[in-house]
Amino acid sequence: MGLPEAREARLPGAREAPLPGRLLAADPARLPFVEVDVLVVGSGVAGLSTALALPPDRSVLLATKGTLGEGATRYAQGGIAAVTPAGRAPDDSAGSHLDDTLAAGAGLCDPVAVRVLVEEADAAVAHLRRLGVRFDQEGAGLLARTLEGGHSRPRILHAGGDATGAEIERALVAAARDAGVRVAEHAFLVDLVTGADGAVGGAVLAEGGALSLVRAGAVVLASGGAGQLWTDTTNPALSTGDGLAAALRRWLSAWPLPAPTISGSTPAPCRPSGWSGASRPSSPAAGRPGSSRPGTRSRCRRPPTT
Numbered sequence: 001m002g003l004p005e006a007r008e009a010r011l012p013g014a015r016e017a018p019l020p021g022r023l024l025a026a027d028p029a030r031l032p033f034v035e036v037d038v039l040v041v042g043s044g045v046a047g048l049s050t051a052l053a054l055p056p057d058r059s060v061l062l063a064t065k066g067t068l069g070e071g072a073t074r075y076a077q078g079g080i081a082a083v084t085p086a087g088r089a090p091d092d093s094a095g096s097h098l099d100d101t102l103a104a105g106a107g108l109c110d111p112v113a114v115r116v117l118v119e120e121a122d123a124a125v126a127h128l129r130r131l132g133v134r135f136d137q138e139g140a141g142l143l144a145r146t147l148e149g150g151h152s153r154p155r156i157l158h159a160g161g162d163a164t165g166a167e168i169e170r171a172l173v174a175a176a177r178d179a180g181v182r183v184a185e186h187a188f189l190v191d192l193v194t195g196a197d198g199a200v201g202g203a204v205l206a207e208g209g210a211l212s213l214v215r216a217g218a219v220v221l222a223s224g225g226a227g228q229l230w231t232d233t234t235n236p237a238l239s240t241g242d243g244l245a246a247a248l249r250r251w252l253s254a255w256p257l258p259a260p261t262i263s264g265s266t267p268a269p270c271r272p273s274g275w276s277g278a279s280r281p282s283s284p285a286a287g288r289p290g291s292s293r294p295g296t297r298s299r300c301r302r303p304p305t306t
């Protein structure tokens with residue numbers, strides 16, 4: 001099938017040593033392969049949401065290195081900050097949520113991204129509810145909300161008290177099973193594979209000690225964070241940054257790496273190539289370098305290649 005080897009790349013500025021494009025020496029063109037329209041890597045809230053949002057006429061494979069639903073998502077506790085009519089303090093607004101977030105970010109936030117976050121929060125919560133997430137409720141059918149640090153109004157929605165992530169994971173796993181999403185568990189993303197034009201055309205997976213190639217029109221990296229790079233972390237053992245590392249080797253959207261957070265979600269700098277649906281993944285996505293969500297400031301940088 002002949003996917004050519006990618007060029008080596010250099011880190012911008014700080015490093016001069018060329019990075020190998022692949023972790024393994026195995027030639028992807030010689031591996032057994034399957035073909036799908038979209039390969040989603042990771043089965044936390046980002047991966048499951050992405051797989052569920054894809055049009056039904058697309059063939060999808062959701063690959064995850066553990067079991068379905070195993071990830072940081074199930075550990076998320078306090079909840080989701082969202083200004084929504086389903087549970088809103090009377091004097092709250094998306095503008096107030098924006099101001100609070102930028103203030104708490106102390107200059108580290110991308111205001112354009114934060115605006116998307118706060119303005120689309122209501123729709124995102126409604127979508128999760130449609131998928132079966134049961135948020136805690138209070139009188140008159142409204143969603144219960146609480147106050148957390150950095151917020152000037154009580155706007156944190158939660159489920160099962162402080163088991164919000166576990167409830168989201170439960171509902172999304174059930175929805176994925178109901179929708180018949182094709183899943184490969186214990187399938188470890190090793191390398192991304194690029195085509196002649198430099199765009200990602202698939203990935204090498206390791207399953208049960210055997211390597212295989214998935215050829216895909218789009219690859220979505222929803223492989224979570226890298227908390228395990230630090231001595232002290234609340235992240236689970238699988239948050240080892242494998243997807244970011246694979247993207248880094250291929251020089252895609254994972255640069256610059258987002259700063260680690262105690263309990264924040266990872267920003268989504270790029271869209272996968274060929275993505276045409278209305279929904280988007282909420283984790284780093286692999287696609288054509290330089291692609292980005294229309295209307296937002298691109299944070300994707302294509303570093304110089306050698």
Ligand SMILES: Cc1cc2nc3c(=O)[nH]c(=O)nc-3n(C[C@H](O)[C@H](O)[C@H](O)COP(=O)(O)OP(=O)(O)OC[C@H]3O[C@@H](n4cnc5c(N)ncnc54)[C@H](O)[C@@H]3O)c2cc1C
Pocket residue numbers: 041042043044045046047063064065066069070071072073074075076077078079080165187188189190222223224225234235236238239241242243262263264265266282283
């Ligand atoms: C203790 C704790 C409390 C938190 N509390 C909150 C909170 O109150 N509110 C909030 O908004 N956020 C909270 N967070 C953060 C939130 O949980 C994460 O931001 C969110 O779950 C990330 O989802 P994700 O889908 O991107 O990643 P994950 O849920 O980590 O999923 C990553 C997936 O990728 C898979 N994967 C990784 N590498 C590979 C590979 N090489 N090959 C194949 N698959 C791979 C993993 O197996 C996993 O399925 C908390 C996090 C922790 C740890």
